[in-house]
Amino acid sequence: MNSVTISNTSTSTGERMHQVEMPTFGLGVYLMGEPGECKNSVLYALEQGYRMIDTAMAYGNEDEVGQAIRESGIPREEIFVVTKLRRPHSNSYEETIERCQQSLENLGLDYMDLYLVHAPPEDPDARAPVWQGMEKCLDNGWTRSIGVSNYGAHHLDAMRSYAGLMPSVNQVEISPWLQRNALRAAIKEVGAVPMAYSPLARGHKVDDPGICEIAESVGCTPAQAAIKWCLDVGAITIPKSSNPLRISENLGSLEVDLSGKEAELAALEESYVSGWDPTSEP
Ligand SMILES: NC(=O)c1ccc[n+]([C@@H]2O[C@H](COP(=O)([O-])OP(=O)(O)OC[C@H]3O[C@@H](n4cnc5c(N)ncnc54)[C@H](OP(=O)(O)O)[C@@H]3O)[C@@H](O)[C@H]2O)c1
Structure with missing residues (x-):
């Protein structure tokens, strides 16, 4: 599994602190609400070779993620756990x-690997104390790294005035239909790595003629082409599936070669937001 070094850059010294290796591909577990659905999906994904799981307290399935990790028998340190x-x-x-x-x-774990603020706190005055709390969680060893999610470039920029450490990751919606070139550049600018959620636009776009044509020409499925595009632009990518065939299919995207298709893929951009978009809030 490919990985990337993530780190929290010190605002006072510019030093890259808390460097951690993170797999660039993993399983998202949003909307796995049936009892056992999340546990079975995570167990199957781990058996297939997935080594990163993206959950959140809001998804109501952190417990099943932990159960699956323990039941898998895979050493804890080989699995990268993200929650929010x-x-x-x-x-x-x-x-x-x-x-x-x-x-x-x-x-049911002693530590998580990455803890994210799920979205910019609605009260702007809470943003600094919340981030300072995140820094404390890192200091306490409860998480190996801290980051944010759904932060726009202006939210990241504001962090420079109150953060001791800048985020290691900003998880935002990124897909071939919502490419976010400017935001991806702003994320890199603060020393963070972009993380693509909803890389399949929640499944809304896998039948689109544009992606189907590209996929056919390189011999992969439309979902694989979309996921590989996200990886190729440097985003850590976390497609969700509770279907074993699709969990394996999505892992197969790592083998896809999209060279020569860059212009056609760039042309799929249509600012398509499949879920929410707090990045554009004040
Ligand atoms: N930070 C945030 O605010 C935020 C927001 C949204 C998502 N996320 C994270 O990102 C993860 C992924 O995003 P997402 O769940 O919104 O959407 P997604 O991964 O873009 O799409 C998931 C949908 O696509 C279907 N699907 C999966 N693989 C497929 C394939 N190979 N072919 C056709 N359809 C396929 C899934 O159905 P089946 O399950 O039936 O296969 C599901 O309906 C989430 O699970 C969550 O961890 C974070």
């Missing part, structure tokens, strides 16, 4: 610390 602080819980320094502990309890 819920937006309604992003209110204060103290609550951030408390919720991180709750996520660890739900997961």
